[in-house]
Amino acid sequence: MLSAIGESNRTRSKRKRIPKILAPVNSFESTVKVIDAGADEIYCGVAMTGKGKSFGLYRGPGASPAQLPSYDELGRVVQHAHIHGVKVVLVANEPFMSDELEEGMRNHIRLGADKGVDALMIGDMGVLSIVRDLGVNVPLYASTYFVSMNCEAIDFLRKLGFSRVILERHLTLHEISEIVKHSKVDIEVFCHYGGCSNINACCYFYHLRMPSKVKEEWRMMASSVGRHTAPCTIPYDIYEITNWGDKLLCNAPVMDALTYCSLCHIQALVQAGVVGLKIVGRLRQWHGYGGVAMDVRIYRKLLDRIAKDSAGPEKLRETVSTLRKEYDQLMIEECKRTLRAQGGGTVKYLPYYDFYCKPKRCIFSNLFNAPYKEQELNLREIRL
Amino acid sequence: MQTTSSDLEMLREAVSSNCDKVRFGSEFCEWKIPSLAELEKAFMLVKDGGKDFTYVTPRVSDSGIGKLVRQLDFLNGKGEIGVVMNDLGVLNILGRYPNLIPHLGRQLVHVPARCPWLKRSIRDTLLEKAGGIDEIYSQTSLNYPPTIKFFQDQGVRGVDLDWIPRCFPYYDLLAKAGIDLSVHLHLVPVTLTRKCHTARLLGEDAPDTCSRPCTDRAFLLKNPRLGLGFFLHENAVFRLIEPSKRDVAKLPRNGISEFVITMSPITRILNRERIEELVLQLRQLAS
Numbered sequence: 130m131l132s133a134i135g136e137s138n139r140t141r142s143k144r145k146r147i148p149k150i151l152a153p154v155n156s157f158e159s160t161v162k163v164i165d166a167g168a169d170e171i172y173c174g175v176a177m178t179g180k181g182k183s184f185g186l187y188r189g190p191g192a193s194p195a196q197l198p199s200y201d202e203l204g205r206v207v208q209h210a211h212i213h214g215v216k217v218v219l220v221a222n223e224p225f226m227s228d229e230l231e232e233g234m235r236n237h238i239r240l241g242a243d244k245g246v247d248a249l250m251i252g253d254m255g256v257l258s259i260v261r262d263l264g265v266n267v268p269l270y271a272s273t274y275f276v277s278m279n280c281e282a283i284d285f286l287r288k289l290g291f292s293r294v295i296l297e298r299h300l301t302l303h304e305i306s307e308i309v310k311h312s313k314v315d316i317e318v319f320c321h322y323g324g325c326s327n328i329n330a331c332c333y334f335y336h337l338r339m340p341s342k343v344k345e346e347w348r349m350m351a352s353s354v355g356r357h358t359a360p361c362t363i364p365y366d367i368y369e370i371t372n373w374g375d376k377l378l379c380n381a382p383v384m385d386a387l388t389y390c391s392l393c394h395i396q397a398l399v400q401a402g403v404v405g406l407k408i409v410g411r412l413r414q415w416h417g418y419g420g421v422a423m424d425v426r427i428y429r430k431l432l433d434r435i436a437k438d439s440a441g442p443e444k445l446r447e448t449v450s451t452l453r454k455e456y457d458q459l460m461i462e463e464c465k466r467t468l469r470a471q472g473g474g475t476v477k478y479l480p481y482y483d484f485y486c487k488p489k490r491c492i493f494s495n496l497f498n499a500p501y502k503e504q505e506l507n508l509r510e511i512r513l
Numbered sequence: 514m515q516t517t518s519s520d521l522e523m524l525r526e527a528v529s530s531n532c533d534k535v536r537f538g539s540e541f542c543e544w545k546i547p548s549l550a551e552l553e554k555a556f557m558l559v560k561d562g563g564k565d566f567t568y569v570t571p572r573v574s575d576s577g578i579g580k581l582v583r584q585l586d587f588l589n590g591k592g593e594i595g596v597v598m599n600d601l602g603v604l605n606i607l608g609r610y611p612n613l614i615p616h617l618g619r620q621l622v623h624v625p626a627r628c629p630w631l632k633r634s635i636r637d638t639l640l641e642k643a644g645g646i647d648e649i650y651s652q653t654s655l656n657y658p659p660t661i662k663f664f665q666d667q668g669v670r671g672v673d674l675d676w677i678p679r680c681f682p683y684y685d686l687l688a689k690a691g692i693d694l695s696v697h698l699h700l701v702p703v704t705l706t707r708k709c710h711t712a713r714l715l716g717e718d719a720p721d722t723c724s725r726p727c728t729d730r731a732f733l734l735k736n737p738r739l740g741l742g743f744f745l746h747e748n749a750v751f752r753l754i755e756p757s758k759r760d761v762a763k764l765p766r767n768g769i770s771e772f773v774i775t776m777s778p779i780t781r782i783l784n785r786e787r788i789e790e791l792v793l794q795l796r797q798l799a800s
Contacts, residue, residue, distance in 0.1 A: 225623045226657040227649050253623075258659035276620075279575045281602030299707035304574050327750075328572070331620050331705040333627035361704070365734040367714070370744070370778050378714075383734060383745065386708040496708050497719055 147436045148403050151218070151317070152425045153411040155195055160206045162422040164213050167429030171210055172218040172250065173197050174411065175241070177233040195411035200240045207245045216247040222272035224330050226255030234259055242267055248293070252330070257289065268292045270317070274330040278304070280311045287314045293404065298324055302394060302493045306401040315404035320395070321424050323409025324388030324492040326361040334360040361385060390485040391492040392449045395431055396442075398493075406432075423459050427452045453481040520728060523776045523783060524555050528562035530788040532774065535559045538569030540599065540618065540775075541705055541749040542727075543577040544720045546570070552584050556591065567595040570603050572620055572705075578602055585610050597673060604667055616695070617664055617672040619702060623654035626677045627701055629741060629752055652683045661690050671770065675701045678760040688768030696764075697773045698791075699780050700744070700751040709748040731778040744779045751779065761798040 149169035154160045160171060174196040197203050203219070210217045219241040226234065234256060238249065242265045249267050251257050252274030260269065271291040277283055278297045286294055293315040296305060300318075309316045325332065336359040364380040391398070391406075398406065406428065410421045434448055457480050464476050484490075489498060527535045537555040539545035547555065552568070559566040568588055570581055581603060588594050589610040598604050599618035607615045625631065631650055655661045655672060664672075671693035674684055688694055709720070711732070717723045731746040744751045774791060776782050782791060 225625065225654045226660060227652050228657065229646070229649055231657070253654065253660070254663040255654065255657040255660035258663065262659075275601060276572060277602075278600070279573055279578045279602040281578050281605040282600060283602075285601045285605035297707075300574065304576075307575055326708060326710075327704040327706045330623075331702070333625070333629070333703050335625075335628045335630075360739075363736060363739075365736050365743075367745075368733040368735065370731045370733055371729065377732065381714075383714055383732075384704075384706075384710050384750065386706065386710070386713065495719060497712050497717055497723075 146402060146404070147399060147432050148406045150425055150428050150432065151405050151407045152421055153195075153408065153413075154206065155197060155411050157202055157205050157209065159421065160209055163425050164210060164215050166422040166425035168215060168425050170216040170218060170247075170405065171206070172220055172407075172411075173203070173206060174220045175200055175203050175237065177237050193412070200244060203241065203246070204244045211245070217245075218248045218250050218270060219246040220250045220272075221256055221260075222250045222252035222274055223256065224252045224272075224274035226253050226259070231259065235263065238263055238265055250295070251291075261290075271295060273297055273319070276328055276330045280308055283308060283312045283314060283316075287312075293317055295319075295405075295407065297328060298492070299328060299496065301496065302397050302401065305398070305403065309402040316402075317405030317407055318398065318403050319409060319492065320391045320398070320406035321408040321428065321492075322389050322413070324490070326384050326386040332361075336360055362387060387490065388492040388494065389490045392427070392431060392452065393446075393491065394493040395428070396435055396445055399432070399435055420460070423456055423463065426459065427456050430455075453486070456481045521551060521555060521558070524558055526783070526785045527776065527788065528558055528564060530785040531792055532564075532788055534565040534567060534771065535562070536567040536569050536597070536773065538597070539571050540569050540597070541571050541620075541702070542709070542747045543571050543573045543707075544723055545725060545727075545747065546573075546577060546580050546584075549580075549583050549587060553587060556588070565595075567597060567616070569597040569618070570599060572600045573602065578606070582606060585613060589613055595671065604669075608668065614671075615667065615669045616693075617655075617669050619673045619675065619697070620705065622672060622674065624675060624677065624680060625650045625652075626680050627675065627703060627752075629703055629743070651679045653680065653687070655687055655692070656683050658690075661687065661692065665691070671695060673697060673773065676754050676756060676760075677701060678754075678763055681760075681763045684764075685768045693770040694768055695771045695773050696769055697775060698756060698795075699753055700775055700777065701754055703743060703750045703752055705749045707748065710745055710750070711747060714745075729778055746777060746779055753779065756795065756798060758798045761795070 150167065151170045151172055152163035152168035154163060154171045154173045163171060176193065176196040176198060197206065207217050221234065221238055221241070238260055241249065246267060248270050249260060249265070250270045250272050251260065252272030269291045270293040271277060271286045273295045275282070275286060276297045277286065277294050278300060283294050291314060294312070295317045296308065298319050305316070305318060361384040362382055364382045366376055367378040367381055367383055369375045369377050408421060408424050408428070413420050430452055431448060460478060464478060468474055468476060524535065524537055537559065538547065556566055568584070573581065585596070585606065588596070589612045593612050593614060595614045595616045596607060597616045597618045598607060599620035604615055607613050653674065655664070672687065673695045674680070674697070676696055676698050684694055684696070711727045712723055714732070715726045717726070727747045731744060734743045734745055734750070744753055772795065774782060774788060782788060
C-alpha cells in the first residue's frame, strides 16, 4: 500500500513538472537572444579542428555555419548562460567515429569540459568511449542518433551512464507518455522544427552535404512548389514496379512528411512528464530574422500559462491562437528590423497558421497523417 | 548464402531453394513483425527443410518489444539461434537469452557510403584535399576499434553490411577483428521512416489497421533532374546495386561469412527459381 502511494505521488510530481525549453545557438549574439526569449537550456556545437574540420555527416562537430566559430566563443556563451542560470549542452553527436577523427573529437570534448559546459550530447558508442577514456565528469545526454523508441533502449543507455535520453522524433504522444512513466532517466523530445520525414540516424540523404550543382537544381525545383530543397521534400514521379513503366503519379512529394510544430500538444507533453522540449535550428540561426528566439518566446509563454493555471482545452486553444498571431507580429517586426539593418531589400513571410497549421504540420499528429494528402499539390493521377 | 523473407509463402520458396540458411522476419517495419504463431510455423518449416534459421527484427516501440519478448522466449527454447537486431532495446533484452546470438543489423551500423551522391559530394566539397578524409567515407562506424569492441562485449558475433564496393577493404578489417560478416546483395537502404511513405501513398490510415499493401507492391521514385532513381518498399527507400564481376573480385577472400538475398518485389526475387538463378550467377561471377 505504502509503495503504491509513493508511486502515485512520484507520478503526480512528474506530471506537475514544467519542461525546460532547449534552444539552439550558433553564436554569442544568438545566445543572448534565445536566453532573453526564455530558453532554460541551450545547445551548440563548435567547428572541430584537425581532419574532422572537413567532416560532418549531419551537423555534428564538422565545419558548418551551424556551429560556434571557436572554443573562445563557447567560453563566452557558457559564461553568459550561467550568469542567467541557463545550462549549456555541447553537442558531440556525430553518429560515427574513426581513427582519423579521434584526435579532433578528444579536443572537442576536453575543451568543452574546460569551458564549463553542463552536459555533452553523444550519439555514438565510439564517442562515448572517448568521453570515458578522458574521464570527463559531465552529465551525458543520449542523442536522437541512438534512435530511442522503447523503455529497453532507454534502460540500455541508462546503464551506460546517460542521465537524459532524447527520443526519436517518430513517436506518438501515447508512446512518449508510456516511456516517461517507466524510465529512470530524464526524457527529452523535439517540439519545434526538425520533425524529419525519416529517422535521422538512418537517413543517408545528407542534404547538407549535397553537391552545389544538385543543390542549385533542387532550389529551382523547389521554387515551383514553394518547398524546401531537400531530397525528402522534392517531388518524384512514381512508377509501380510490378508493372514496369506504369507511372502511378507525377510530381508527388512522396517522402515529404516533415512536421514542425507542437503548440497544440504541449499540454499533453507536460502531463506526460517530459523534462525537455527541444527547438531545432542551429542552422536557422544563420539565416537571421531571429526565428528561433521567436519560437522560444511563444513556447515560453505557453508553458508559463500552463504552469500558472490548469487551463481547459478550450482556453488553451484560445491561448495558442493568440500566440500564433503574436508570433506573426513579432516576426514581421523582426524582419523589418533586419531589413533596416541591411539597408533595404525584401523578404517573404508566410503567417504561422498558413505555414504550420493549414498543411497539418503537427509533430505529434498521426504517423500516417500525410501532409501532402491534405494539400492541393497537383497530384495528378495517371493510373492506379 | 542466406535468404530473407517476411511472409510464409516466400519462406517456403526460400526453404526449397539451394541457399544454405534462411532468415525470417521484418528488417524495417515494426508493424510487419510476424505473430508468434507465424514464427512457430516458419521455424518448423525451415527446420523441416534442413536449413539454419535466423530471426530478423526491426527498430521497435514498446509495443514491438512486447511482441518480440514472447517470440524470443520461444526461440531461446530451440537451441542456438541467430537474431538480427536493429534496435538497442532488442540488444538489451537479448542479454537475457543465453541461446540467442545477437547479430548487428544494418540500422545499427553507420555507413556514410550509403549516401546516393557521396562521390559528387566529396568532390564538390573538396574533402579529398583535406587528406585522408575521403577514406572515412569508405568506412563503417564499426571500423573504429572501441566501437566494435563495445558491441563484441555485448555478445555481438556478426554484423550485416551492404554491397558497397568502395567499403570492401574496410569490411576486411572488420573480419580480422573476429566478426562474422553478412553482406546484403542488391538493396542498400538510403533512408527509413516510421511515417511510412508507402502507407501514406496508398492511403492507409494508421499502422494498426494497415493492410500491408507493401507485401507485393514497391515503387520506383524518379526525379528527372536528379539523374538517379530510388526504390520505395515498405517504410524504407533503397538504392539498387547489381553485383559485377569486377566488384566480386574486390571482395575480401576470407572475410565474408555469407551473402544475404532479400526476397523483394524490387529485385523480383520472389521464388525458388530466381534464388537459384542468382546463386548460379554469383558463382559464375566469382569463378
